[in-house]
Amino acid sequence: xxxxxxxxxxxxxxxxxxLPWRDTGAGRQVLLISSRDSGRWVIPKGWPIKxxxxxxxxxxxxxxxxxxxxxxxxKPIGEFDxxxxxxxxxxxxxxxxxxxxxxxxxxxxxxEQGQRRLQWxxxxxxxxxxxxxxxxxxxxNLK
Numbered sequence: 001x002x003x004x005x006x007x008x009x010x011x012x013x014x015x016x017x018x019l020p021w022r023d024t025g026a027g028r029q030v031l032l033i034s035s036r037d038s039g040r041w042v043i044p045k046g047w048p049i050k051x052x053x054x055x056x057x058x059x060x061x062x063x064x065x066x067x068x069x070x071x072x073x074x075k076p077i078g079e080f081d082x083x084x085x086x087x088x089x090x091x092x093x094x095x096x097x098x099x100x101x102x103x104x105x106x107x108x109x110x111x112e113q114g115q116r117r118l119q120w121x122x123x124x125x126x127x128x129x130x131x132x133x134x135x136x137x138x139x140x141n142l143k
Contacts, residue, residue, distance in 0.1 A: 012081065012093045016054045017045030018062035018072065018101040021142055022120070030126035030139055031103065033066050034117040037085055041119075041129040044068075045096055058099040066118050067110030073100040078141070080134035098138055 020031040020043070032041040044065040049057045059072040076097045083091040121129060127139040 012095040013047075013084075015045050015047055015084075015094050015096045016057040016061065017043050017096045017098045018058040018068075019043050019077065019098050019138065019142065020062055020066065020068050020070070020101045020103050022103045028123050028142065029120040030123055030142065031066060031068065031118060031120050032126055032129055033119075036112075036115055039117075040131060041126075043098070043130075043135070054097055055099050058097075059101060062101050063107065064111045065116060067107040067113060068101065068103050068105070069107060070104040071102045075099075078134065078138035080132045080138065082132050082135075096135075098135070100142065 022029050022031075031043075033044060034040065035042045044058070044061040046057065046061040046064075048054070049060060052060060054076070055072045055074055059070075062068040062070070062072075077100045078098045080096050080098065082094055082096065084094045086092055123139060123142055127136045130136055130139065
């Protein structure tokens with residue numbers, strides 16, 4: 001017997017991220033942080049937070065993961081997909097909505113301090129350092 005039912009695609013869970021940037025005399029820079037599990041370069045991101053807008057959630061993640069404060073964009077500057085490795089070893093498909101965050105302050109202390117490396121890159125270097133093709137494009141388009 002031939003089955004003709006529709007194949008259900010796995011649902012992508014939503015996350016919100018900040019793309020921290022600053023202007024220097026030498027040009028625009030982007031802050032990347034290391035992921036806690038693999039150490040690869042990523043941007044601050046996380047699950048929705050009840051009571052906060054997506055932009056506010058992105059700003060909160062930038063503070064918690066990198067100690068940054070600044071002006072967050074009201075609208076997303078892009079989206080990308082990635083596989084989030086969960087504690088149980090499974091990989092969860094995620095769609096990440098990215099908000100620009102112009103860095104105004106680096107707080108002396110923050111919740112995940114010491115758990116990640118932080119590094120400022122040129123826009124070109126940052127785009128080369130991340131793995132996700134759509135995130136590379138978002139970074140390159142940062143103006």
